[in-house]
Structure formats: C-alpha cells, structure tokens
Amino acid sequence: MQVQPHIQNGEVRTLCRMCNSRCGIRVQIENGVLTDIRPADDMLVNQGRICPRSKAALQVFYHPDRLTQPLKRMPNGGFEEIELPQALDEIAEKIEAVKDAHGPQALGAWKGEAVGFQQQEAYVRRFLHALGSPNYFSNDSACFKGRDLGHRLVTGFGMEIPNFSRSGLILLIGTNTPVCHPPFMGELADARAGGARLVVVDPRLNPIGCLADIYAQPIPGTDGAFAWGLINQLIRRNAYDQDIVSRYAIGFDRVADYAKAFTPEHVEAQSGILASVVMETAELLIENMPDVSVFCGAGAEHNQGGVNAVRAFVMLSCLCGAVDLPGGLFWPESPKLADLSLDQVPLNNECEPVGAQQFPVLHAIGRECHTMLAMDHILGLGDYPLRGLIMTAANPAVTNPNTRKVGRALEALDIFVVSDLFLTATAKHAHYVLPAATYLERTELHVFTKFQQLALTRRAAQVAGVMDEYTLWRELAWRLGFGETYFAWPDETAVNRFLLAGSGISLEDLEAHPEGIEYQPIRPRKFLERPFPTPSGKLEFTSSYLKSLGLDELPVYRPPQYQQACAAEYPFILTTGGRKTLLYHSCHANIPGFREIHKEAEIEIHPDDAAPLGVRTGDYVRVSSKIGAMAIRARIVHHSELRPGVVEVYHGWEDRPINVLTPDAVNDPISGFPLLKGVPVKIEKI
Ligand code: SF4
Numbered sequence: 001m002q003v004q005p006h007i008q009n010g011e012v013r014t015l016c017r018m019c020n021s022r023c024g025i026r027v028q029i030e031n032g033v034l035t036d037i038r039p040a041d042d043m044l045v046n047q048g049r050i051c052p053r054s055k056a057a058l059q060v061f062y063h064p065d066r067l068t069q070p071l072k073r074m075p076n077g078g079f080e081e082i083e084l085p086q087a088l089d090e091i092a093e094k095i096e097a098v099k100d101a102h103g104p105q106a107l108g109a110w111k112g113e114a115v116g117f118q119q120q121e122a123y124v125r126r127f128l129h130a131l132g133s134p135n136y137f138s139n140d141s142a143c144f145k146g147r148d149l150g151h152r153l154v155t156g157f158g159m160e161i162p163n164f165s166r167s168g169l170i171l172l173i174g175t176n177t178p179v180c181h182p183p184f185m186g187e188l189a190d191a192r193a194g195g196a197r198l199v200v201v202d203p204r205l206n207p208i209g210c211l212a213d214i215y216a217q218p219i220p221g222t223d224g225a226f227a228w229g230l231i232n233q234l235i236r237r238n239a240y241d242q243d244i245v246s247r248y249a250i251g252f253d254r255v256a257d258y259a260k261a262f263t264p265e266h267v268e269a270q271s272g273i274l275a276s277v278v279m280e281t282a283e284l285l286i287e288n289m290p291d292v293s294v295f296c297g298a299g300a301e302h303n304q305g306g307v308n309a310v311r312a313f314v315m316l317s318c319l320c321g322a323v324d325l326p327g328g329l330f331w332p333e334s335p336k337l338a339d340l341s342l343d344q345v346p347l348n349n350e351c352e353p354v355g356a357q358q359f360p361v362l363h364a365i366g367r368e369c370h371t372m373l374a375m376d377h378i379l380g381l382g383d384y385p386l387r388g389l390i391m392t393a394a395n396p397a398v399t400n401p402n403t404r405k406v407g408r409a410l411e412a413l414d415i416f417v418v419s420d421l422f423l424t425a426t427a428k429h430a431h432y433v434l435p436a437a438t439y440l441e442r443t444e445l446h447v448f449t450k451f452q453q454l455a456l457t458r459r460a461a462q463v464a465g466v467m468d469e470y471t472l473w474r475e476l477a478w479r480l481g482f483g484e485t486y487f488a489w490p491d492e493t494a495v496n497r498f499l500l501a502g503s504g505i506s507l508e509d510l511e512a513h514p515e516g517i518e519y520q521p522i523r524p525r526k527f528l529e530r531p532f533p534t535p536s537g538k539l540e541f542t543s544s545y546l547k548s549l550g551l552d553e554l555p556v557y558r559p560p561q562y563q564q565a566c567a568a569e570y571p572f573i574l575t576t577g578g579r580k581t582l583l584y585h586s587c588h589a590n591i592p593g594f595r596e597i598h599k600e601a602e603i604e605i606h607p608d609d610a611a612p613l614g615v616r617t618g619d620y621v622r623v624s625s626k627i628g629a630m631a632i633r634a635r636i637v638h639h640s641e642l643r644p645g646v647v648e649v650y651h652g653w654e655d656r657p658i659n660v661l662t663p664d665a666v667n668d669p670i671s672g673f674p675l676l677k678g679v680p681v682k683i684e685k686i
Pocket of ligand 1: 016017018019020021022023046049050051052053054181182183
C-alpha cells in the first residue's frame, strides 16, 4: 500500500468517522506514518473525549486486507484484480446497457455508512438525478428514518439527540447511550451530577439501564402502551402544558379520549411494566417539565407499531412543554449551504421510486426508497425491474432482514458495483469491487445541527489507487456523459467551496477553526414567531395526512400482532440490533484486538428458559423462525438482563448473520421498517 501523508510530522485535526457522532480528533503523524489518534479538547460534541473505536481507524487504514485495487468477478465466481480505468470504463458501459434496455429507473444507488454520511449522501442523490433515476437507497430505510418520521409527523422537524446537560429528567427508550452515542455520555453525566433523574426503558438491561433511577423492562414491541400510560397520567392529573396544547397543537381532544384506556394497570397488562413504574415516571415528568429529555433509540422503531410509538413519545414531550428547547424536542436551523443533492429539483421520470407506493410516507417525508422492496424489484416482483445497483460501503447481506433473499437478489443483478474498504459479505456478490477511501483520506463539510455548528474534515493521507467518494461519482459521471454539467468540480475541496459560497463562512474560516464555527446561535421557542413546518402549521397530535393515506390519524397502540400469531410454534421473542462497545453494525469485527473481546455471535438466553432446554453457556443451539434457522453459541445471562421468553442477538456478524431469521415482509405500516425487535423463534439444543 503506497501512502502519501498530508504532512511528514505533526498532527492533522479532523473528525472521527468510526461512527456517525463525528468527534473531534488529532491524528498524529511521525515520519510519514499515521501513529495515533487523540481527542481534540475544544469540540462541543466530544469535549476532549474519544471512545475506544476511534483509535482503530489506524488499524482500518493500514489493514492488510484493505482493498487498494479494483476487483472484477470472473465467470468462475472468483475475483481478479484489474486496473482502475478499465473497471470504471466497463462499469459505465454496463450502466448504459441497463439504461438503454430498461430505462434509468432500472438503476439505483445505495449509500452505506461505513465511510461517509452527509456529503456522501448528496453525491449519490446528485448522480442519480443526473442519471434520471428516482431510486436512492440507504441504510436509513431500515434504521433511523422510522424515528425521524415519528418526529416529523408531529412537529414537522426531525429527530435530534437532546442536549441532556440541563435536563431534570432523562427518559430513554430503546437506546444505550454509552455504546450508541458515546460523546453524549458527558452531557448525561453532567445532568446527573446536577441532580437529573434517569429512566431507562429497554427489553435488554444495558449499561445505561444499570445507571438509571428507574429501569423498566417492557415486553418487546409494547413501548407505545407505556407512552400512552404516561400521557394518561399527565392528562388525568391536569399536569400538562395547556398553553402549548391550546395554542399550538391539534387533536388534543382525541388524544385525551384515547388515553383514558391506558390506566397504569392496563399498561402493566400490555407491556409488563409495573403500574407503579408508570406512576413514578409520570410523577418525575410532572416535577421536571419542561426540562425533560425524552429520546427514542432504534429499539423503538423496529416494531410493527414503531412510528406510532415514537409519535406518542413525541406527543408526551409536547405535553411536557419540552418543545423547541435544546434539552427537549429541538428544532435546529440549517446553515445556508448550496444544494448539492438536487433532491428538490423535479426529476424527468414518471416511474414511482421503489417502495413509494407501498410506503408513501417513507419517500414523501423521509426521501428514501425502501431497501427491502429493492430486493423484490430485483427479483421481478415489483412494478418495474431494478437491474443495476451501485453501493458505497453498505452491507445489506448482513444488515438487511431476510439475508437469503438479499443474497438471491444481489446475485440476480445485471450490474452490481460495490465501493468498500474490504471484500465484505455484500461485496462478494458484486461484479466489480472498487477500493474506497477511509475518512482519513477525505475532506468534507460536516453540520452539527445539535450545536448549529459547521466543521471541516481534513485529509491526513492519501493511498495510491484508492478513490474518495466524490472522485468515484465524478469519474462515472464523466464516462456517462453528464460530468461537465453535474460533476465539474475537480475535487472535494472545490465542492466544499461551492457548498459554502452563500453561507457567510469560507473554507479558510473553517481551516482556521478546526473546532467548528457556529453558523447561527441557537434560538429556542421559534414557534412563538412562526408556524411549525407541518401541513397545519401546528403540532399534529392527529395527522390528516396519514388519514388521507388510510393510515392511523392518531398514534394508536396495537399489541404485537405477529408475535401473537406465531406464539404456539415459536415461543421465544428474538430482539436483534443491539450494539457492542467496539463494533459498529457490521464494521470492525476484522480488527484483531476487537475480535479478542467480541469473539463470536451469541444468543443471550434467560436462565429460566435455558434450564428446561438443558442449555448452558457455550453450548450451541439451533434458532429457527418462520423464514430460516441458524446455529449459534448460547450465553446464559443474569436473570435481570432479559425477561424470560425474550432472547437477544447482536447483529452484524458476517459469519452468522442473524438476519437469516428476521422477516422483510412484516413491516411498520408508516415507515415500512422491518420487525427486528420482536421476531418469534424457537430454540433447540444441538
Ligand atoms: S463516538 Fe467514538 S467512534 Fe464515534 S465518532 Fe466519537 S470517537 Fe469516533
């Protein structure tokens, strides 16, 4: 691997991208070798702290298995190295062939998370727009957008992680802050030191639950019942923000009427959360409103009623008056950056984006095509064929539900291109695999909406033969004949200048301020001067938009239906998707030191369930669902960690992808999100 360092000796200030928190870091370079990563002390996001994953960026950068040469799949199924210009020429030829035969909508592009985030998304959207295809895919259609929709449907603005630091009560639902959002543990610790109370609701007792004043362990998929139970208490006791409700919200009467049924006893019967816990949590909300931070993690969205549950928790924040406050539902303002994505420019293609018919809200509000339905389109089960995919650092062969179907679909494509750091399980299905650049080889803007700050990532080095994301799309665009119109900038630095042109902040400003620049001071309570960005201009406790689509006008709660239907044959409830400290989805399991700690996939089982099965820690069990089965090592947990009847498997293991068990056809009706937190399974000792 030929490395060209940015400097021979010294340090480069940039932002870590080993997860999407983007902590400020200082990359140490000695004699041209990247030797260490240290925290930057002056960044608001991480305030001088980094997590153990950050230093592993150097192991990824120098990893012996890292791709530095394009690979082409041969007729015998093996890969051969080819030169980059040849790979790009052949890919462009094949894209043209699919476009000529089936139209541009037969091509899609899929942005993963392993190498990029905000700016990478805009490149992909711009490329597709120029190509004439509406089919933009990303992992967001199976993670994050469900919660974001839950927020947008009520408030009109998206989900932000609250600034916990000044909160009096932090209520976390289905999230594990130390592992999922490490930098915000500082805020949480500050709040706790100042006397804030912490309530954690999660079917799995995670580290954050161990720190809580109240830890509640619901039956998976019943979060909505708990939210309605709290709403019931606030309304019954007349302890809610009446000004917000009467002047800025619609649908309160319907909410008050529906909430009556959710007495603490009813919530206990539905969710397993004790009635006393419902009442105590409500008491804490009442004592601390409006300084309450209610935050739903991915655990809340991967259920059949996920969006409605999130809508109900967002309404709860509204009733507490925690609206457009940094510690509550925060309505961020955006910097004035130029439009790179062209997403708002109408596309000259009448074909419906994949999934827009079945899950219109995901596309209309979330601006995402549905990745699970992409597999149907590829397999000829959609309205029109999807024949080509370009994918940047995503790994759906591991992370999407119904692994076997994903594999069949990816194999069926006419042209499948993957740009990634490694030959992943997904890349093995590709016709061409292109070597991707790590974040240490790129420069891009990053917007911290939570702090209303703009910052710049910087190149620490370049690796010969490896393209950054911008160069990938630019090279393809020029070969397809629309480079001059859409990708004329020679490199990412020129793109950054274009983006900043009207912002009042120059690239030189950002270079001079590696800690980031505030593009606008945070202004709370903006709704006093302007309407909420919803169809009605108000907080929408009821949504006529959803009603017009035949969906729930009110975020009603329904008990987990699929679980009940399958209970006789599959008596256990599997939850997947929880994270391990050192791993990030399907990334980093190939880092040797990490693998010594997280050795292999395990299914976690309650001791009361393990005993009748005769299973002990270390035994292998066969776990089966309606769509598949796999063998996996068992780990018997402490009785407090899970409810009896609930089992848990971390996702992301390439060698044992748990998604062979998760169905792609059981979805949230609003987001189309798959059921990952309540899959009925049976377990047998092998
Ligand atoms: S939390 Fe860790 S991995 Fe994520 S950006 Fe911060 S230092 Fe990097």
